[in-house]
Amino acid sequence: MNPITKNHTAVLQHLQRTLPAECLITDGAGLRPYETDGLTAIREMPWVVVLPETEAQVVDVMAICRQHGVPVIPRGAGTGLSGGARPHKDGVVLGLSKMNKILSIDPDNRVAQVQPGVRNLAISNAAKPHGLYYAPDPSSQIACSIGGNVAENAGGVHCLKYGLTVHNVLGVRVLTSDGDVMEIGGALYDNPGLDMLALLCGSEGMLGIVTQVTVALLPEPEKKSVILAGFKQVTDAGNAVASIIGAGIIPAGMEMMDKLAVQAAEQFAHAGYPLDAAAILIIELDGAEAELSAVTAQVIDHLNASGAYQIDQADDAETQARLWKGRKSAFPAVGRLSPDYICMDGTIPRHQLAHVLTQIDELSERFGLAVANVFHAADGNLHPLILFDANVPGQTDHAMAMGGEILQCCVAAGGTVTGEHGIGVEKLDTMCVQFTSDELDQFFRIKDAMDPSGVLNPGKGIPTLTRCGELGGMHVHKGRLPFPELERF
Numbered sequence: 060m061n062p063i064t065k066n067h068t069a070v071l072q073h074l075q076r077t078l079p080a081e082c083l084i085t086d087g088a089g090l091r092p093y094e095t096d097g098l099t100a101i102r103e104m105p106w107v108v109v110l111p112e113t114e115a116q117v118v119d120v121m122a123i124c125r126q127h128g129v130p131v132i133p134r135g136a137g138t139g140l141s142g143g144a145r146p147h148k149d150g151v152v153l154g155l156s157k158m159n160k161i162l163s164i165d166p167d168n169r170v171a172q173v174q175p176g177v178r179n180l181a182i183s184n185a186a187k188p189h190g191l192y193y194a195p196d197p198s199s200q201i202a203c204s205i206g207g208n209v210a211e212n213a214g215g216v217h218c219l220k221y222g223l224t225v226h227n228v229l230g231v232r233v234l235t236s237d238g239d240v241m242e243i244g245g246a247l248y249d250n251p252g253l254d255m256l257a258l259l260c261g262s263e264g265m266l267g268i269v270t271q272v273t274v275a276l277l278p279e280p281e282k283k284s285v286i287l288a289g290f291k292q293v294t295d296a297g298n299a300v301a302s303i304i305g306a307g308i309i310p311a312g313m314e315m316m317d318k319l320a321v322q323a324a325e326q327f328a329h330a331g332y333p334l335d336a337a338a339i340l341i342i343e344l345d346g347a348e349a350e351l352s353a354v355t356a357q358v359i360d361h362l363n364a365s366g367a368y369q370i371d372q373a374d375d376a377e378t379q380a381r382l383w384k385g386r387k388s389a390f391p392a393v394g395r396l397s398p399d400y401i402c403m404d405g406t407i408p409r410h411q412l413a414h415v416l417t418q419i420d421e422l423s424e425r426f427g428l429a430v431a432n433v434f435h436a437a438d439g440n441l442h443p444l445i446l447f448d449a450n451v452p453g454q455t456d457h458a459m460a461m462g463g464e465i466l467q468c469c470v471a472a473g474g475t476v477t478g479e480h481g482i483g484v485e486k487l488d489t490m491c492v493q494f495t496s497d498e499l500d501q502f503f504r505i506k507d508a509m510d511p512s513g514v515l516n517p518g519k520g521i522p523t524l525t526r527c528g529e530l531g532g533m534h535v536h537k538g539r540l541p542f543p544e545l546e547r548f
């Protein structure tokens with residue numbers, strides 16, 4: 060039996076009785092902005108969008124959806140790049156954007172309590188008067204929500220030194236599909252019991268709805284130094300990364316961009332990047348003034364020894380911001396090169412950088428689609444941007460197929476199918492490559508335990524036995540999905 064309710068009218072009436080009118084969207088024009096997230100190649104109009112303002116309203120919506128067997132798709136700011144917040148035509152999109160209050164900042168204990176819809180950057184802005192900030196900084200930080208960051212275990216430029224979301228979140232309040240509100244973790248740095256917090260970070264809205272987050276705040280560094288280095292060979296840039304990390308230096312961030320990305324970013328941001336470089340590195344060092352100049356000199360030595368032909372170093376905030384501007388605007392800049400692009404996200408061991416980049420070049424030639432590479436080099440977290448035109452029949456599928464092959468190269472090189480953007484719907488197939496049937500089955504068991512009715516973001520994150528079986532090459536696993544049709548998109 061298809062458990063998706065056919066009783067739409069009753070569900071809608073129930074929602075209308077429960078929520079104020081301004082918290083419910085049902086008309087076509089109002090629903091349109093919710094038909095996709097940042098993975099714009101995949102779209103579907105939702106049936107209904109609800110925008111609760113309180114946790115109590117979230118509990119009520121969850122109860123109605125559970126009672127009627129309606130899928131619930133949690134959504135923060137919709138900047139996700141793997142289709143995690145992709146709606147369903149019979150489902151309720153549960154937008155958390157109105158729950159956007161910073162509840163408290165505690166400078167003595169360096170923690171902040173915030174609602175899930177608070178924007179990532181808003182936390183650092185609120186903490187700034189206390190000389191504090193929230194470290195994980197996805198490039199989307201001006202827009203993305205902390206609830207979405209927890210659900211995706213978001214990373215960013217500074218995760219090399221300061222860790223991912225999971226390392227900077229101390230506690231969450233979570234609503235399960237059964238209607239239980241759980242307090243997981245707290246304001247302390249260690250908690251007894253199973254590490255449910257780690258489980259929830261990266262659970263992509265499939266295990267619970269995050270209704271409150273307690274984050275750790277860090278003191279702003281005394282001083283920063285930003286270095287731009289240009290290389291004539293991509294392999295030299297890769298070797299420079301290995302050499303700096305191998306020497307025990309952990310920069311705050313170390314980013315690489317290839318020629319196409321540099322050219323797009325330079326035209327867009329006028330950051331002063333060398334247009335003849337095959338690759339550039341942007342390196343940020345931070346810390347106490349007393350040690351920073353010595354570490355900066357060491358890094359410059361490594362860059363010279365690795366063959367950098369241009370090195371610019373900036374101590375002043377204005378030049379530093381200019382050097383970062385190109386990297387931070389690289390995605391929209393690349394977006395000007397072609398009508399559409401898909402941003403892939405895979406992770407590889409650092410020493411495989413040159414090898415995998417060569418394979419990506421070969422795939423680009425075979426598929427006839429250009430690729431710009433912008434990535435967190437020291438984490439081995441690649442972001443190949445595949446350029447295509449969705450108006451050309453079949454080209455979206457072609458680009459998605461190429462993305463799948465790139466991720467398979469990452470797995471073959473000893474890496475993973477995601478670094479920070481999650482699985483969503485985009486990477487379901489490559490999950491079949493990465494995990495065994497038994498491992499996938501365990502994922503389903505955990506989902507079943509926390510979401511027995513199966514209404515929370517179904518069809519995301521974990522591929523079913525049918526899907527992996529159709530792809531071949533793996534044993535059928537026992538995992539099941541209450542809404543099998545949701546895996547088709």
Ligand SMILES: Cc1cc2nc3c(=O)[nH]c(=O)nc-3n(C[C@H](O)[C@H](O)[C@H](O)COP(=O)(O)OP(=O)(O)OC[C@H]3O[C@@H](n4cnc5c(N)ncnc54)[C@H](O)[C@@H]3O)c2cc1C
Binds near residue numbers: 097139142143390480
């Ligand atoms: C230009 C650009 C740059 C980016 N750069 C980075 C980067 O550097 N690093 C990085 O990690 N990501 C990056 N991203 C991806 C994206 O911004 C992150 O994944 C972010 O964490 C998503 O947050 P969101 O609020 O937009 O979530 P959404 O896209 O709305 O949702 C993402 C997932 O979280 C779930 N979810 C959302 N809110 C909740 C909640 N309260 N409770 C439970 N589940 C929830 C959704 O169901 C979905 O599965 C980038 C995206 C863009 C467009």
